[in-house]
Amino acid sequence: xxxxxxxxxxxxxxxxxxxxxxxxxxxxxxxxxxxxxxxxxxxxxxxxxxxxxxxxxxxxxxxxxxxxxxxxxxxxxxxxxxxxxxxxxxxxxxxxxxxxxxxxxxxxx
Amino acid sequence: xxxxxxxxxxxxxxxxxxxxxxxxxxxxxxxxxxxxxxxxxxxxxxxxxxxxxxxxxxxxxxxxxxxxxxxxxxxxxxxxxxxxxxxxxxxxxxxxxxxxxxxxxxxxxxxx
Numbered sequence: 001x002x003x004x005x006x007x008x009x010x011x012x013x014x015x016x017x018x019x020x021x022x023x024x025x026x027x028x029x030x031x032x033x034x035x036x037x038x039x040x041x042x043x044x045x046x047x048x049x050x051x052x053x054x055x056x057x058x059x060x061x062x063x064x065x066x067x068x069x070x071x072x073x074x075x076x077x078x079x080x081x082x083x084x085x086x087x088x089x090x091x092x093x094x095x096x097x098x099x100x101x102x103x104x105x106x107x108x109x
Numbered sequence: 110x111x112x113x114x115x116x117x118x119x120x121x122x123x124x125x126x127x128x129x130x131x132x133x134x135x136x137x138x139x140x141x142x143x144x145x146x147x148x149x150x151x152x153x154x155x156x157x158x159x160x161x162x163x164x165x166x167x168x169x170x171x172x173x174x175x176x177x178x179x180x181x182x183x184x185x186x187x188x189x190x191x192x193x194x195x196x197x198x199x200x201x202x203x204x205x206x207x208x209x210x211x212x213x214x215x216x217x218x219x220x221x
Contacts, residue, residue, distance in 0.1 A: 095164075
């Protein structure tokens with residue numbers, strides 16, 4: 001099945017800084033999603049982005065399917081952005097998501 | 110519009126017991142997915158149901174099973190609970206096909 005790798009595993013930022021999280025996947029994908037896991041464990045949808053670029057406020061994402069990677073950009077980070085960010089994708093022939101190990105983001109005041 | 114709902118939110122079971130977790134998908138969604146998030150092991154795919162049928166299962170023993178009902182809600186059953194089954198169990202739903210999946214708040218299971 002498809003393999004998903006995220007980097008970096010941990011990231012510490014000063015409030016107001018910008019960051020880029022990366023997701024590499026091993027095969028062509030029919031779905032790619034970014035999630036933020038809140039402290040209670042719920043996965044919050046950030047982007048559904050199998051290809052192209054999307055923006056939502058301070059967050060944006062780009063997926064370059066031909067090169068098998070996706071990037072999540074967080075600008076002007078806030079302490080409430082802290083948490084774990086997951087990338088997940090599914091490949092041809094299957095629809096269940098395979099998750100990366102996540103990036104743990106800590107934003108300090 | 111109601112999101113994916115799971116019940117119960119927390120429960121504690123004794124090793125060897127059986128447990129049933131429940132999931133109600135977003136209205137109109139026909140696919141339900143179950144995932145396990147154990148401490149230190151990331152999110153692991155358990156089961157996928159679509160239109161009442163099991164479409165795929167992850168690398169879990171047969172004591173993990175489930176079903177999907179005609180209204181597309183789903184149950185996850187775990188028999189002969191083991192300590193390592195302690196985890197957050199997450200359910201997701203989507204329209205059929207590779208469409209955006211949405212997750213419930215999860216059920217936190219503790220096996221003692």
